Amino acid sequence: MTNRVYNFNAGPSTLPLEVLQQAQEELLNYQGTGMSVMEISHRAKEYEAINAEAEASLKELLNLGDDYRVLFLQGGASTQFTMIPMNFLTPEKTADYILTGAWSEKAQKEAVKFGQVHVAASTQEGNYVRIPEFNEIKLSEAPAYVHLTSNNTIFGTQWQEFPGFGDVPLIADMSSDILSHPFDASKFSLIYAGAQKNLGPSGVTVVIIRQSMIDQAPKSLPSMLRYDIHAKNNSLYNTPPTFSVYMVNLVLRWLKAQGGLTAIGQHNEAKAALIYDAIDQSSGFYTGHAEKNSRSRMNITFRLPSEELEKAFNAEATKQGMIGLKGHRSVGGMRASTYNAMPLAGCQALADFMKDFQRRNG
Missing domain, CATH: 3.90.1150.10 (Aspartate Aminotransferase, domain 1)
Structure with a gap:
């Protein structure tokens, strides 16, 4: 493999060589099916096993129990910017956003379309050279949730520790540093991440969500924008990005093998x-x-x-x-x-x- 480069791209980005080699070996004939994973029905037992293993591995790595679900969705983190306020921002409450870069700004701008939004902290002054101190975070009077972006690809900043807000749900966009270091995932009611930076190829978005949040999904929303619909159907409500989920599963196996x-x-x-x-x-x-x-x-x-x-x-x-x-x-x-x-x-x-x-x- 002497022609491989060191890929420092921000995303889509480098994947483990072992994972690419295994995908190459299985590309034409996955587990004796005579088909590629890209050709197998998402209702087939072979794919359902991939889907189930990936969910179990993510929860194992994050030390999360049955009160959490893992969903494999589409639309990238940008769709989550919209789904989160659609599902959880109610008229009597306010969505609190901590701004640390371009992606948290975009998330906040989407939330404004659905209700009251409060900027709980921002380090925009100075061009986002730092993460705010905990004592700089000022919540609204009735927060529906607090949203942060754990790592900022553009500015090169990252939360070294995460705040907690008691009963107020904490939500994080972890697209660029998910599973990169140990942390207490149980602090979060919802974590989401586009796979293309640290989990796998583009095409799938991972959502890790507490069951109590799933239960809040309004029945009036379109089905594809309801977390409860996706959870009830084990991420198989519509045809998922099967090959991307397969690749995520291989990356999770690789990560467990690393320790x-x-x-x-x-x-x-x-x-x-x-x-x-x-x-x-x-x-x-x-x-x-x-x-x-x-x-x-x-x-x-x-x-x-x-x-x-x-x-x-x-x-x-x-x-x-x-x-x-x-x-x-x-x-x-x-x-x-x-x-x-x-x-x-x-x-x-x-x-x-x-x-x-x-x-x-x-």
Whole structure:
């Protein structure tokens, strides 16, 4: 596999090589069926087994019990921005949003279409260089729920610890760091994530939801926008993205084989440290966007002294097999996305390149 590159794209992003190889082996004939998973009916016992295993594995990794369900839906996190207020924002209550970047802004703007919305905290001033302190969060008088985005791909910030609000449901968009480190998932009433960054390929959205939230779904909503309908039908109310769910299941198997969230969390810390050390030891040649106590382990954002050097950096890195390093236009510079499947060797290669580039251009 000498032609494989180190893929630092923010998403769709790198997948474990072992998972890709297994999918390749099973592509034409899945478990003796004579068909690809893409050809098997979603009502067939072979696919239902994939679906059930994926739900069980997610709950096992997050240490969640029977009071939670895992749904495999479509439409990405962007559809969840709409489904959440449609299902849970009632006229007598207010939806509270904590703004830490572009995706939380988009979620909040969708919620405004369905009822009262309150910004409980925001770090927009200063271009989202940090996560708010707990004491900065000011809830409304009657919150229906509190929504946060756990990791911000564009700005390279991440919640290091999660707040709790008692009986007020906590909801999180974890699209870019789900299953990347251990945390208390029982704090959350609903977690959602597009798979294409840390769980699998694009096409499926994972929703982990407490049963008490499912029971709140209004019967007046269209069926495809009701969590209770999807839960009752085990994510099979309509034809699901079967191959994407199959790939997620393989990634979950791989993650368990690595040692679960504790082991992958330590691995991710070590990977990120290689790149952050190259930034911190560069005497200002590289400048991180995020404040140190808010730094993301998944998306590392930094600038060089000039845009000309940034263009040269990206071009040279690409030639050396490190792709997807150009930063988002909101921040500029570089962004290295180091999701679970990025090997340590990829981060070491980038750190070594950063030091060499500085020696030649500093």
